[in-house]
Amino acid sequence: xxxxxxxxxxxxxxxxxxxxxxxxxxxxxxxxxxxxxxxxxxxxxxxxxxxxxxxxxxxxxxxxxxxxxxxxxxxxxxxxxxxxxxxxxxxxxxxxxxxxxxxxxxxxxxxxxxxxxxxxxxxxxxxxxxxxxxxxxxxxxxxxxxxxxxxxxxxxxxxxxxxxxxxxxxxxxxxxxxxxxxxxxxxxxxxxxxxxxxxxxxxxxxxxxxxxxxxxxxxxxxxxxxxxxxxxxxxxxxxxxxxxxxxxxxxxxxxxxxxxxxxxxxxxxxxxxxxxxxxxxxxxxxxxxxxxxxxxxxxxxxxxxxxxxxxxxxxxxxxxxxxxxxxxxxxxxxxxxxxxxxxxxxxxxxxxxxxxxxxxxxxxxxxxxxxxxxxxxxxxxxxxxxxxxxxxxxxxxxxxxxxxxxxxxxxxxxxxxxxxxxxxxxxxxxxxxxxxxxxxxxxxxxxxxxxxxxxxxxxxxxxxxxxxxxxxxxxxxxxxxxxxxxxxxxxxxxxxxxxxxxxxxxxxxxxxxxxxxxxxxxxxxxxxxxxxxxxxxxxxxxxxxxxxxxxxxxxxxxxxxxxxxxxxxxxxxxxxxxxxxxxxxxxxxxxxxxxxxxx
Numbered sequence: 078x079x080x081x082x083x084x085x086x087x088x089x090x091x092x093x094x095x096x097x098x099x100x101x102x103x104x105x106x107x108x109x110x111x112x113x114x115x116x117x118x119x120x121x122x123x124x125x126x127x128x129x130x131x132x133x134x135x136x137x138x139x140x141x142x143x144x145x146x147x148x149x150x151x152x153x154x155x156x157x158x159x160x161x162x163x164x165x166x167x168x169x170x171x172x173x174x175x176x177x178x179x180x181x182x183x184x185x186x187x188x189x190x191x192x193x194x195x196x197x198x199x200x201x202x203x204x205x206x207x208x209x210x211x212x213x214x215x216x217x218x219x220x221x222x223x224x225x226x227x228x229x230x231x232x233x234x235x236x237x238x239x240x241x242x243x244x245x246x247x248x249x250x251x252x253x254x255x256x257x258x259x260x261x262x263x264x265x266x267x268x269x270x271x272x273x274x275x276x277x278x279x280x281x282x283x284x285x286x287x288x289x290x291x292x293x294x295x296x297x298x299x300x301x302x303x304x305x306x307x308x309x310x311x312x313x314x315x316x317x318x319x320x321x322x323x324x325x326x327x328x329x330x331x332x333x334x335x336x337x338x339x340x341x342x343x344x345x346x347x348x349x350x351x352x353x354x355x356x357x358x359x360x361x362x363x364x365x366x367x368x369x370x371x372x373x374x375x376x377x378x379x380x381x382x383x384x385x386x387x388x389x390x391x392x393x394x395x396x397x398x399x400x401x402x403x404x405x406x407x408x409x410x411x412x413x414x415x416x417x418x419x420x421x422x423x424x425x426x427x428x429x430x431x432x433x434x435x436x437x438x439x440x441x442x443x444x445x446x447x448x449x450x451x452x453x454x455x456x457x458x459x460x461x462x463x464x465x466x467x468x469x470x471x472x473x474x475x476x477x478x479x480x481x482x483x484x485x486x487x488x489x490x491x492x493x494x495x496x497x498x499x500x501x502x503x504x505x506x507x508x509x510x511x512x513x514x515x516x517x518x519x520x521x522x523x524x525x526x527x528x529x530x531x532x533x534x535x536x537x538x539x540x541x542x543x544x545x546x547x548x549x550x551x552x553x554x555x556x557x558x559x560x561x562x563x564x565x566x567x568x569x570x571x572x573x574x575x576x577x578x579x580x581x582x583x584x585x586x587x588x589x590x591x592x593x594x595x596x597x598x599x600x601x602x603x604x605x606x607x608x609x610x611x612x613x614x615x616x617x618x619x620x621x622x623x624x625x626x627x628x629x630x631x632x633x634x635x636x637x638x639x640x641x642x643x644x645x646x647x648x649x650x651x652x653x654x655x656x657x658x659x660x661x662x663x664x665x666x667x668x669x670x671x672x673x674x675x676x
Contacts, residue, residue, distance in 0.1 A: 140219025190227025201236030209236030217604035222255025272364035341378030342393030423503030461496030
């Protein structure tokens with residue numbers, strides 16, 4: 078998502094602080110540890126160092142710091158929730174929390190949303206096989222909820238969800254006291270006109286006490302939080318410059334409303350109170366007749382007019398909607414816990430079974446272990462001539478595993494080309510697409526008759542049959558018939574060493590018990606190959622070489638054709654025809670019709 082523009086307003090105090098730190102090397106303030114870089118609008122870090130493993134990322138986004146221009150992050154707002162999370166085994170088993178940090182009043186919410194998608198994309202690239210494959214949950218307090226909602230429209234550039242909007246990956250968005258419709262407190266003259274002259278002194282006092290060093294009504298991020306006027310509360314005809322076009326546009330997009338759980342709270346106004354939330358509640362309640370938490374009206378936090386799930390907490394002010402009321406009152410965190418644990422997780426990763434190794438058909442059956450949480454499976458197969466040769470969705474019922482247990486299998490009619498192939502499975506359920514399985518490779522060898530690894534298994538030294546270990550001679554039992562061979566042979570040998578070896582094939586008419594054969598046919602190695610971690614030597618034997626062998630046989634016998642002959646044994650030597658020069662045991666052997674197919 079590189080290249081998203083964002084505007085930074087750096088206050089004079091920030092520049093002075095940075096200069097002092099660089100010149101005199103004073104310690105950075107504690108909040109600096111919550112950010113990745115002073116030049117990045119958004120960063121994200123792990124809230125604990127435990128591996129992500131099979132857990133879901135839980136991404137926590139703090140709210141606005143209204144105290145200053147270029148105000149530092151407030152990731153500590155989540156401290157109480159993290160303590161609760163770490164002490165709750167059920168939450169800790171399913172979710173791994175991550176903390177998002179950003180400077181307030183430096184970049185617009187719109188640009189912060191794009192930057193959030195950027196840092197998630199970087200995590201996709203840094204951990205493509207784990208984080209990059211995961212769905213996740215966003216939890217945002219106050220303006221953090223707007224940052225979360227705005228990020229959903231940006232597309233990812235990497236990971237399993239590359240090319241998809243972030244919203245397609247998010248399972249749920251929990252917003253805590255988020256001003257979905259803004260707040261009249263962020264406005265200016267339109268607010269004052271609606272409140273009336275009798276409230277002017279109170280509003281001016283609020284601005285002096287709590288907003289004097291922060292942004293003006295037309296500066297980010299206060300400008301992002303002006304009332305969207307969904308209910309016609311303010312007179313934007315008279316004050317058109319205060320209209321919040323950005324928030325109005327964001328709220329026109331309802332595609333992800335079903336994923337939102339909107340938490341709200343209210344606190345009571347009072348006479349003679351001096352806290353920020355008491356003053357705010359007094360103004361919003363008295364001048365505008367809006368129930369509120371001291372900053373955000375109840376109707377805004379509950380996203381009135383949108384079909385979202387809501388949670389309400391009486392006598393909770395704006396700060397308590399993220400920090401909780403006190404350690405002895407875990408009501409807020411218990412409700413968040415319940416909502417998190419009730420989220421339907423995406424289907425788990427499938428474990429592939431077959432095909433692997435060699436298959437003698439171009440239309441193999443694909444089998445994998447059923448996934449209990451999956452309702453659909455996506456099969457992708459690449460063959461030697463085309464990526465995505467097969468791309469198809471199957472229901473669990475179509476794959477024969479509707480119960481979510483046992484083995485799933487499908488047999489597509491699409492034929493694969495001979496040669497190397499690879500396949501994988503992606504799961505899906507009502508929560509969306511699950512992760513891809515690990516890929517499994519196989520080789521299509523239709524029309525090629527393979528002699529099994531008759532002398533043992535590659536990678537299991539010593540299990541091969543050694544007829545004469547002193548001379549490195551090996552019988553083939555049964556013998557390999559040359560009848561019908563028209564395109565040469567492939568020979569793969571897996572001895573315990575592959576240095577400077579040559580193979581001599583013994584050809585005769587039918588199996589013989591008196592020695593290895595009447596003819597020796599020499600081939601030099603074509604290449605070195607591996608199977609199951611074992612190194613071997615690979616030979617291509619041309620059809621013309623076999624025909625030449627027939628001529629040599631007929632010097633000793635008469636009227637034989639290739640169809641009359643068998644390969645009955647071989648000898649491995651360090652130099653051509655150097656009998657008894659190889660002494661290591663043979664691990665395995667494979668012979669097949671056709672060339673250029675390496676086990």
